[in-house]
Amino acid sequence: xxxxxxxxxxxxxxxxxxxxxxxxxxxxxxxxxxxxxxxxxxxxxxxxxxxxxxxxxxxxxxxxxxxxxxxxxxxxxxxxxxxxxxxxxxxxxxxxxxxxxxxxxxxxxxxxxxxxxxxxxxxxxxxxxxxxxxxxxxxxxxxxxxxxxxxxxxxxxxxxxxxxxxxxxxxxxxxxxxxxxxxxxxxxxxxxxxxxxxxxxxxxxxxxxxxxxxxxxxxxxxxxxxxxxxxxxxxxxxxxxxxxxxxxxxxxxxxxxxxxxxxxxxxxxxxxxxxxxxxxxxxxxxxxxxxxxxxxxxxxxxxxxxxxxxxxxxxxxxxxxxxxxxxx
DNA sequence: AGCACA
Numbered sequence: 321x322x323x324x325x326x327x328x329x330x331x332x333x334x335x336x337x338x339x340x341x342x343x344x345x346x347x348x349x350x351x352x353x354x355x356x357x358x359x360x361x362x363x364x365x366x367x368x369x370x371x372x373x374x375x376x377x378x379x380x381x382x383x384x385x386x387x388x389x390x391x392x393x394x395x396x397x398x399x400x401x402x403x404x405x406x407x408x409x410x411x412x413x414x415x416x417x418x419x420x421x422x423x424x425x426x427x428x429x430x431x432x433x434x435x436x437x438x439x440x441x442x443x444x445x446x447x448x449x450x451x452x453x454x455x456x457x458x459x460x461x462x463x464x465x466x467x468x469x470x471x472x473x474x475x476x477x478x479x480x481x482x483x484x485x486x487x488x489x490x491x492x493x494x495x496x497x498x499x500x501x502x503x504x505x506x507x508x509x510x511x512x513x514x515x516x517x518x519x520x521x522x523x524x525x526x527x528x529x530x531x532x533x534x535x536x537x538x539x540x541x542x543x544x545x546x547x548x549x550x551x552x553x554x555x556x557x558x559x560x561x562x563x564x565x566x567x568x569x570x571x572x573x574x575x576x577x578x579x580x581x582x583x584x585x586x587x588x589x590x591x592x593x594x595x596x597x598x599x600x601x602x603x604x605x606x607x608x609x610x611x612x613x614x615x616x617x618x619x620x621x622x623x624x625x626x627x628x629x630x631x632x633x634x635x636x637x638x639x640x641x642x643x644x645x646x647x648x
Numbered sequence: 649a650g651c652a653c654a
Contacts, residue, residue, distance in 0.1 A: 545651095547651055549650055549651085550649085550650085551650095572653095574653065576651080576652060578650060579650090581650040585653080615649090619651060620651050621652070621653085626653095626654070
């Protein structure tokens, strides 16, 4: 049959077409935040956790809408706001859980927000949560853009369904099932106005079902190749390949089995694609890796560049002295 | 922390 020609995008945002995620432990159906996650926040009640991130590095002419449109894709996104301290914009974004806030923070960390103004985002957890006014934005007379708070798109808290078949969500930001942290208690199709596109593939890709913060102290300069470490000993190569090969810009990957550490290298078409995945899958946990989150770094030796650059090439013909063997 | 292949 025609089961083979699956459009890459369709796979990506086809989270639960025929294989819905394992139902969360059947609690009361309306509990808002039930993370059955690894992190042991058990000491603190999840209610007073800071789940807001603080964003600096935005260009001075940033529009609140710009930030919103970036953030609204991130899982758990609830609201955001830009305040100006002098002319320095400070962004705040509220997420549904602390963990999703951390995930978002990591995903945005060092992101190039605008190339022309060379703005690079820096993110931290906020000191306190963004306060959401209930009801509608109050002051419509002043129309002070810098202080507006909006509740954002409704994509995220309703899952990964795309707003439109023609406009798939930027999977390069969050990966196919990227940071699918706690399966939120939602009905994938409930309340969603459009019937989902008929999904040909059940669940070809074992997706990361979790995400764990990962300390990535050292990294190498950005390049088109990612180095993936911390994969756990029993990592399944198929699963790895399935995850990465659907990422936008993917070219090839090489899995390297070492004694205890399996690592892998993934080449992308360009640095940008690599960077997106670097952020989107950092700390992602895929089933066969156990409970550890993968560590993603830029490769020391990108594909297509030889490791040994001992022969520093002078500009051809720059000095008349030709080396011995230069014919051909 | 573990970085190969062209």
